[in-house]
Amino acid sequence: MPDPTSNSVTTLSRGSGIRQVARLSGVSIATVSRVFNDAASVHPATRERVLEHARALGYQPSSLGRNLVRGRSDLLGLIVPDVSFPLYGEMICGIEAVLNARGMSILLASSHDDTASELMAAQHLLRHAIAGGIIINSRQELASFPPRGMNWIHVTPERDGVPHGVELDNEAGGRLAAHELLRLGRRQIAYIGAPGCESVHRERGFTDELRRVGLTSRRMQGDYSEQSGTWAAQALLEDGSGLDAVFVAGDLMAAGVLRALHLRGLRVPEDVAVVGFDDAPLAALLYPRLTSIRQPARAMGAAAAEQSLRMMDGHSVESVIFSPELVRRESTAPP
Amino acid sequence: MPDPTSNSVTTLSRGSGIRQVARLSGVSIATVSRVFNDAASVHPATRERVLEHARALGYQPSSLGRNLVRGRSDLLGLIVPDVSFPLYGEMICGIEAVLNARGMSILLASSHDDTASELMAAQHLLRHAIAGGIIINSRQELASFPPRGMNWIHVTPERDGVPHGVELDNEAGGRLAAHELLRLGRRQIAYIGAPGCESVHRERGFTDELRRVGLTSRRMQGDYSEQSGTWAAQALLEDGSGLDAVFVAGDLMAAGVLRALHLRGLRVPEDVAVVGFDDAPLAALLYPRLTSIRQPARAMGAAAAEQSLRMMDGHSVESVIFSPELVRRESTAPP
């Protein structure tokens, strides 16, 4: 075996390694390792000496080496459809906060709402021996997706009846919207939905609540875009059957609805009340400020991270369900 | 030395390793490695055989091992003030797209606009032997910050006169706004700024352009929040010296300006024209839709990633300066 210090030049050239610290401190690398994992017993004097030399050399233990020997990295893999979507950004913040407290960080990948790239992303993350994984709004079959060899936490509406991680109680959100609109005295209410099961659940809660007082609602289908909100609202207005409130499955679409109403010369909330969904930052900036069903994205992200941490530690995890909240703003009022 | 295959159970338990593939294929691990780095000469038949067994075992080379021996990981460290800020999200998307093409991914950290946590984040990333680093809107002294041992690409307005990476030509943005407002026939123009050098540069370009036609502008100071935009606009309106256009340093503040104008019963754009800055997604959703100076965030992110890649490959990098673009919408028109 070659002299452990013989290649110190190489090592130095890419930052000081554990060996330089050991050599200068007059101890073995094992002791240095112990100091930095402040686990076992190290003589206070020795520890001081090592720490001092480490500081002088600017030594930091390499995560690469540490993770390799541990067989698991200190990274959490995160797959998100699109980082630039505001709600996902919030979730990421929540995740990061929890992770930082454990000295871990996020390895980021985007799925672009595409099954194939989602799968590729997952495999890529797996190669890095991530300690855990979180997938936001996966497009895959929840039951079969997690490629294998590790468990993922899903942040997504319930599907396939599979327990999976964290979700929002979308039905409760729908009920919240209906309840508020009814409370305000609205009676001719419409729902504007979008593809995906979130929308289905929101609508179910909404119509259930209306049915309790013997009301039904008309419905239109959009695609979460502003434009589709405008179109849907226009269609609703055109058949002239009367409309005094509309519940929209997303804030972006709601922005389109507000515009259509305004173009038509209708006042919000006087003539028509509007309730959005998500409470994206945007909601508070629209004119009039949009009443919306708040999805606690940051908290949901944090919860997902905590579940993932539990899973890493070998504990069992259960699905945690978040309750949405009604945020009253200017777009709703009595007629 | 123990039999290399003696610990195959351990290895298998955490996913198949290079050794199982080698053993089953009847070749040495060196050959397997060669197959997956499709570099050197491997007999086509051998390659086929190895690939087949690898697929059957679900083998993927471990990034941990690979990065360790290479002394550098395939991760790019990214420090961003706040992931949930829309413009940063766009940049991240741009960065990711470029990185994916190289099979690299993003190691994410947040600075929360705080010097101390920014430094900690950088050190944390460094421990992971990141191949490169990008810092968005660093709070540090550009000249001294990059801790040491590696070079970072900064995405930030020019400061300290240090070349650093990618930036937006904020002065040009200011000129663009002024030019448009003048072209439309506006003459009583105000600027609403905010702390930081971006705002200073935007204002400089703006006033320069006004000066060319012998005009000056009034100014107010906000802090990029909607509320501050409202206050600034109200202050502008109250001293009654006339106002027919306002250039605002950020879209969020511009939203506040629109609201203040509306509350005052002034029509936009008929009475007062408004130009924002950034062209955040929000801009197109306000009422009226906001004319704004577009900051090509996605392209800037991509450029930063490309510069970082160049740096990793040992090439020199130069600062790349992006030109903003005027996006005309409903908030501007002739008086």
Place this chain on the structure above:
DNA sequence: TTGTATGCGTTATCAC
């Protein structure tokens, strides 16, 4: 309390 020695999964340098 400390040192020695081994192995983590991979790449790369030599031989053959």
Place this chain on the structure above:
DNA sequence: GTGATAACGCATACAA
């Protein structure tokens, strides 16, 4: 074209 084998930087079981 292929196989040994030495690193890579670290943690840890075991010996001292």
